[in-house]
Amino acid sequence: MNLRRFPRTFWAANTIELFERIAYYGMNIILAIYLTRRVGYGTEAAISITGLFISSLYLLPVPAGAISDTIGFRKGLLIAFSLLAAGYGALGAFPAKGTVIVSLALIAIGGAFVKPVISGTVKKTSPGDLSRIGFSIFYMMVNVGGFTGKIIAKALRQDLGRWLSQSNYTAVQDWVHAKVPPFAVTPEIVQRAAGQNPPMTGEAFVEMLKWQGFGMQAICFFSMATALVALLFAVLVYREPDRSGEPVRSTKQTFADMIRALADWRFMTFILIFAGFDLMFWQLYLSMPLYIVRHISERAPMEQIVAINPGMIILFQMPVAWAVRKMKPLGAMALGMGISTFAMVLLALVPTLPGVCLSIAVFAIGEMIFAPRFFDYVSGMAPKGKVGLYLGYSYLRSFFANLIGGPLSGYLAGRYVSETGMREPYRMWLTFAAIGVVALLALFVYNRFVGNGAAAEERAV
Numbered sequence: 519m520n521l522r523r524f525p526r527t528f529w530a531a532n533t534i535e536l537f538e539r540i541a542y543y544g545m546n547i548i549l550a551i552y553l554t555r556r557v558g559y560g561t562e563a564a565i566s567i568t569g570l571f572i573s574s575l576y577l578l579p580v581p582a583g584a585i586s587d588t589i590g591f592r593k594g595l596l597i598a599f600s601l602l603a604a605g606y607g608a609l610g611a612f613p614a615k616g617t618v619i620v621s622l623a624l625i626a627i628g629g630a631f632v633k634p635v636i637s638g639t640v641k642k643t644s645p646g647d648l649s650r651i652g653f654s655i656f657y658m659m660v661n662v663g664g665f666t667g668k669i670i671a672k673a674l675r676q677d678l679g680r681w682l683s684q685s686n687y688t689a690v691q692d693w694v695h696a697k698v699p700p701f702a703v704t705p706e707i708v709q710r711a712a713g714q715n716p717p718m719t720g721e722a723f724v725e726m727l728k729w730q731g732f733g734m735q736a737i738c739f740f741s742m743a744t745a746l747v748a749l750l751f752a753v754l755v756y757r758e759p760d761r762s763g764e765p766v767r768s769t770k771q772t773f774a775d776m777i778r779a780l781a782d783w784r785f786m787t788f789i790l791i792f793a794g795f796d797l798m799f800w801q802l803y804l805s806m807p808l809y810i811v812r813h814i815s816e817r818a819p820m821e822q823i824v825a826i827n828p829g830m831i832i833l834f835q836m837p838v839a840w841a842v843r844k845m846k847p848l849g850a851m852a853l854g855m856g857i858s859t860f861a862m863v864l865l866a867l868v869p870t871l872p873g874v875c876l877s878i879a880v881f882a883i884g885e886m887i888f889a890p891r892f893f894d895y896v897s898g899m900a901p902k903g904k905v906g907l908y909l910g911y912s913y914l915r916s917f918f919a920n921l922i923g924g925p926l927s928g929y930l931a932g933r934y935v936s937e938t939g940m941r942e943p944y945r946m947w948l949t950f951a952a953i954g955v956v957a958l959l960a961l962f963v964y965n966r967f968v969g970n971g972a973a974a975e976e977r978a979v
Contacts, residue, residue, distance in 0.1 A: 527639060530751055531636050533654060533751055535615050535656065535659045536663045538629075539663025540666050540667040540744050541602065541675045541744035541745050543663060543668055543671075544667035545625075545738060547668050547807060548737055548821070549568050549803070550705070555731055555734075556698070557614065558615060558699075559852065561931050562932040564928065565804050565805065565808070565924060565927045566924045566925045568803065568924060570920070571625075571626060572916070572920040573918075573924065574917075575630060575633075575811075577917045578629075579634050579910075582633075584631075586634060592752065592758045594634075594671035594688045596753070598628045600749065601624045601625070602625055603745040605625035613704065629747075642759040642760065651826070661831045661884065664827075665828040668806060668822065668824055668828070669822060673738060674734075675733035676819065676961070678732075679726075679728075679732055694732045698729075698731040700728070701729065703721055707723055708815075710937060712906075714816055723816075741834055773828055776911065781791050785911075786820055787964060788919040789911075790915075790962060791957055793916075793918040794956060794957025795855050795888060795919075795954070796916045796923075797919040797926075798881070801862075804927040805927045805930065805946065806820075806824060806891070808931055808956075810823060810824075810874060812937055823878065826875060826882065831949025844954040847898070850891040851887075851891050852961055853884075853887055854884040854885065854888025855884065855954060855958050855961065856954075856958060858884030858885060859951050860880060861877045861884065862948070862951035864876060864877040865947040866947035867944070878885045893909060918943070930945070
C-alpha cells in the first residue's frame, strides 16, 4: 500500500475532518450539562434540545449536499466553517436560553455541509483500488477526533478552572465569581455537596461548579478556534476535486430521490429497526454525561470515561472486524446489537464508576461488530445505481433515534437521575435495554419475512 498515491486534497479533507470532529465532540459531550448548569434549562428541556440538535445533523446534509454539488465543495466548506466558528463562539459568549438555540442552529447548518463534502471528497480523491483504504483512513480520523475532543474537553472543564483558581489572574477570578452560577450556597447545594465522595462543604462545591461552568464556556471557544483552523485549511490547502463528467443533481432531484428512498418500505423498516441501536448509542451524549456527574461524582472525569468508546474503536476495530468476518451481515448486526443491549443492562446492574467504564467498553465492542456490517448490508439491498443514495439515507436512523430519544431521555433522566433526592437510574438504563431488545426481536422478524431474498429482489429492480 502506497499512501503517496493519495493526492494532497485527500489529506487536506481528512485533516479538516479531524479538526471538525475535535470541535464537535468537545462541545457535544458537555452540551446537556452546559444547557442545565450554565444556561438554565431544566433536565428534560436540555436533553430534548440536545437530541433535536443531533437529529438535525442527520437530516440537513440532504439539502446541504445538493447545494454543495451546485456551488462546489470548496465553497461548501467555506460556508460550513464560517457558520461553525460563529455558532461555537456565540454558544460560549451568550449562554442564554434564546441565544443558544440560534447558536446551535448555526452549528447544525455548518455541520450539515461538512458531512457530504468531506465524504464526497474522500470518494473522489481515493485511487480506485484504494477506496476502502481511503474510507478506513477517514473513519479513523472521525474516531481520533472524537477521542481527542473529549480529552481536551475534560482538561478545559475541570483542570483549567482548578489552575486559574490558584493563579494570579484576579480579573478572571472576579469575573467567574460575579457572572457564573451558582451564586449562593442553598440547601440543595449543601445536599449535593454532602453526597460527593468524599463529601464537600457547600462553599467548596459552589466554587467547583463555578469553575466548571467557566470551563464549559472555554470549551465552546476552543471549538470555535478549532473550526477556524479547519477554515484556514479549506482556504489554503483544499482544492476542488475533479468532478468533470459527473452529473450534477439539483436540489429538486435530490429530494425526489429521497422521497423514493423513503417510499421503499423494506429499506425504511430496516432503518427504523436500527434506530433502536442508535437510540442506545446516543445516550453517550444525551443521558450519560448528566448520569455520571449526578449519580457517580461531580469529580469524575466524565469526558475521559465516554472517550473509552472511540478509544476502543481506534485500538480494536480491525481485530474485531477480522474475528467476525465470516458471519453473515444480519447475524453480525444482531450480535452487535445484543452486546450493546447487554451494556445497557450492565449500567443498570453496576451503578458505579468501574461499572460505567466497563459498560461503555462492552458497548464499543457491540458497535465495532455492528457498524461495518450495517453499511455492508445497506449497500447490498440498494437498487442498481443507487448504492450511494441508500448509504447516505441510511443515516436517517440517527435522525429518528434522536428525534425520539431526545425527549425520551430527557424525561427519564429528569425523573430517575435528578440532581437531588432519590435516584433510580436502573429504571432509565433498563428502558433503553428494553428498546434494544425490541429492536433485536424486530430484526429477527425482518430477517424471517424479508431478509436477503427481498434485498436481492430489490437490487434487481
